[in-house]
Amino acid sequence: MIAFDGHKLETPLAVRAMDETGMLLRDAKGRPKARRRDIDGKTVLGVIIRPEFLDGLLQSHATR
Structure with a gap:
């Protein structure tokens, strides 16, 4: 959730989109x-x- 704020995404909207897409x-x-x-x-x-x-997310964070 903190990552959404850092990217200027409204957390409730992002969570709703993830929920609607399964x-x-x-x-x-x-x-x-x-x-x-x-x-x-x-x-x-x-x-x-x-x-x-x-x-893909896990792999991209492992290289940081």
């Missing part, structure tokens, strides 16, 4: 899975992207 992992009730994590001392909320959409 990119988000869903829970047993059919809702997008969300998780809270502590990042740099702040609790942030994020969604879980389905693994098949991460292949």
